[in-house]
Amino acid sequence: MIEQVAEPLQQTGFAKVVLELDVNNHAGVMSHICNLFARRAFNVEGILCMPMANPEKSRIWLLVFEDQRLEQMVLQLEKLIDVLAVRRHGAEHEVFERLERFFH
Amino acid sequence: MMQMTGAELIVRLLERQGVRTIAGIPGGAILPLYDALSGSELIRHVLARHEQGAGFIAQGMARVSGQPEVCFASSGPGATNLVTAIADASLDSIPMVAITGQVPLAMIGTDAFQEVDIYGMTVPITKHNFLVRSAEELLEVVPQAFRIAMSGRPGPVLIDVPKDVQNQRIAFEAYPEPARIQRGPAPDEAAIEAAATMINEAERPVLYLGGGVIHSGASQLAVTLAEQAGLPTTMTLMALGAMPMDHPLSIGMLGMHGARYTNFVLEESDLLVCVGARFDDRAIGKAAQFCPNAKIVHIDVDPSELNKIKRAHVAINGDVTDVLERLLPRVQVKLRKRWLAHVEGLKSRLPLQMPGRDDPRTHYGLIHAVAAALDDEAIVTTDVGQHQMWVAQAYPFRRPRQWLTSGGLGTMGFGMPAAIGAALAAPERTVVCFSGDGSLKMNIQELATLADHGLNVKIVLMNNSSLGLVYQQQNLFYGKRVFASRYHRAPDFLKIADGFGIPAVDLDTAANPRAALAQALGTPGPCLIHASIARDEFVYPMVPPGGANTEMIGG
Known part of the structure; x- marks a missing residue:
């Protein structure tokens, strides 16, 4: 049928946001999460994943730029079966800052 | 203590879940599962002619029953052929569980024969998907797949099962409970x-x-x-x-x-x-x-x-x-x-204009004549295009699940296999599939499946020898530059139906098309009803590209 005509996307914002995800620790979880961001053309600046003390669960940290689609992204993350919780932090969160020295 | 193979376990779990019909096509990597299925006294297998047809047959059953229905495909091309039907179920929120065979675990990642990463491919088009790594996991994965497919907003779930997992023997104490709908929190x-x-x-x-x-x-x-x-x-x-x-x-x-x-x-x-x-x-x-x-x-x-x-x-x-x-x-x-x-x-x-509604040789007239010959018990499926929109506008739908159409994905080729699924789920009903010549050709091989089962499916083919909605848009919005939307040589659909062993009626040559139609619709069993439609009949009104709904043209 006919082409969709949408308002142009607003420019990505400059404020950074850190997302903290608790997820089930099994193969495929990372691909579900990365695929979700990729297929919605939402850039992920940084990603970090490690098993938690309880090895059945992992924690994933994501660094993203805030834009108007972020609310929808969080709702979509919460729909993923293996995502148990999503918490949102400001850019001041230290998790990525403390890793910076490995990237310089 | 029970002992069986992974394949037998899948079949038992499907039986316990209440699954009674499965559409699919066997192949190397899913043969252990088919071998186990052959021993089931409860589940009937419907052999499709293309895996996309199997997917749409499962969808047709699910759209009628409201329950998750199942399709099987082998690895590689079998699995990729399912992709369109799975995406279609996802866009229309249809509960479905697709089970695919996969190469043995140790061969995954080696570019083995008929190996494809169907798990990775279906991440964006399923509600959830699984790659099973041991037969024991099936005890959890199969009920969970059904629970996910039917709870909340329904949707498709895929389970990819490597061949060695199907063959693996396991012992376990008890079957898991069949899945039930998981209720969400109470509304605010x-x-x-x-x-x-x-x-x-x-x-x-x-x-x-x-x-x-x-x-x-x-x-x-x-x-x-x-x-x-x-x-x-x-x-x-x-x-x-x-x-x-x-x-x-x-x-x-x-x-x-x-x-x-x-x-x-x-x-x-x-x-x-x-x-x-x-x-x-x-x-x-x-x-x-x-x-x-x-x-x-x-x-x-x-x-x-x-x-x-x-x-x-x-x-x-x-x-x-x-x-x-x-x-x-x-x-x-x-x-x-x-x-x-x-x-x-x-x-x-400003009513809906339906020119020709009393003449069964026009598109609106044909739809009204079909409706007049049937009651509300009939099920109507469509393919995608002009005929779909005309039926949506003109058919007097009066009950839920009377109408099965591919909405979100808009998949040409949906209608006939979905009608087969509908007839399998509700054999007492007449199922009418409105189709176009473009759409029907996209899964025409399923006429063989229809003939196998002699189902009460009537295909009403509205033939304008073109991709009508494309032709319409090229005329309206692309300066009448008609390109790649007209077929230069029309197949003889009556002979095609005959070749598949399906009776056919041509309304073009019928002296009394209304009577011929009523007789075809009233005779049990499959039938192809052919009617030519003028190519320059367009779907109106129409909201033009990017327009607001109040900026309709025509109608």
Whole structure:
């Protein structure tokens, strides 16, 4: 049928946001999460994943730029079966800052 | 202690889940599962001719039964052929469990024969998917797949099972319980109260029903709400049948090919009560200009649909049935004489134009003649294109699950295999598949499956020897530069049907097409009913590209 005509996307914002995800620790979880961001053309600046003390669960940290689609992204993350919780932090969160020295 | 192979375990779990028909095609990597299935006394297998056909047969069963239905495919091309049917189920929220064979675990990642990463490929088009790594996992994965497929907003789930996992023997104590629908949290009472107040105080409210009303089994509740509050009611393509088309409060389908008056009623509304719909672009046109003066109440089981396209003044997350049950006692009885009289006035001034509706040799006339020869027990499926929109506009749908169409993905080739699935799920009903010559050719091999089972499926082929909706758009919006949308050589569909062993009737040459049609529809068993349609019959009205719903052309 006919082409969709949408308002142009607003420019990505400059404020950074850190997302903290608790997820089930099994193969495929990372691909579900990365695929979700990729297929919605939402850039992920940084990603970090490690098993938690309880090895059945992992924690994933994501660094993203805030834009108007972020609310929808969080709702979509919460729909993923293996995502148990999503918490949102400001850019001041230290998790990525403390890793910076490995990237310089 | 029970002992069996992974393949036998899958079959037992499917039996315990209540699955009675599976559509599929065997191949190397799924042969252990087929071997186990051959021993089942409860499950019937329907051999499709292409895996996409198997997927749509499962969908047809699921759209009629409301339960998750199952399809099987082998690894590699078998699995990739399922992809379109899975994506279609995802866009229309249809519960389905697809089970694919995979190369043995140790060969995964080696580019083995017929190896493809179907798990990776189906991540974006399933509600969830699994790659099973041991037979023991099946005890958890199979019930979970069904629970996910049927709970909340329904959708497809894929289980990829390597061949060695199918052959692996396991011992276990007891079968897991069959999956049941997992209820979500109770809806927010304060939001429901606020919605009731808005409905009670509105002057020009409209009820906007989507496919979620059908999925939730809430059609009767929605009709009661409309009657109690005096709400003119529009339906999306997916919701047709939720309210009978001839109900006095029905204002028909909205959107790109909705009637003029429907879109103008919406334009004037001061409150839009959206139930189980998702503000799809084909329904609402230019989002910013849709219902410009209306406040919005949005009820949906999927929280990510709320505020996605249009910000709701009151957003209620919950199963539509639960929410409507709580909302109804708070909604005042209103006659709304002024608003309903105004709606009636718009309807009589700007009705849906159906030229030729009394002549069965025209497109609208043919649809009306089919409806006149059937009762409300019949099921109607369609393919995708002009015929689909004409049927959506003209057929008098009167009950939920009477109408099966590919809405979100708009998949040509959906109609006939979906009709086969519908006939398998409801063998006592007549199933009519309206199709076009472009669409029918996309899964025409399933005529063999139809003939195998002698199902009561009537294919009404509206043949204009073109990709009609493409041809229409090239004429309307691309300077009449018609390209790649006309077929230069038309196949003889009557001979094709005959070749597959299916009776066929040509209405073009029938002396009395209405009588020939009624006779074909009334004779049990499959039949292809062929009717030529003029190529320059277009679907009107039509909202042009990027336009608001009020900027319709034609009609």
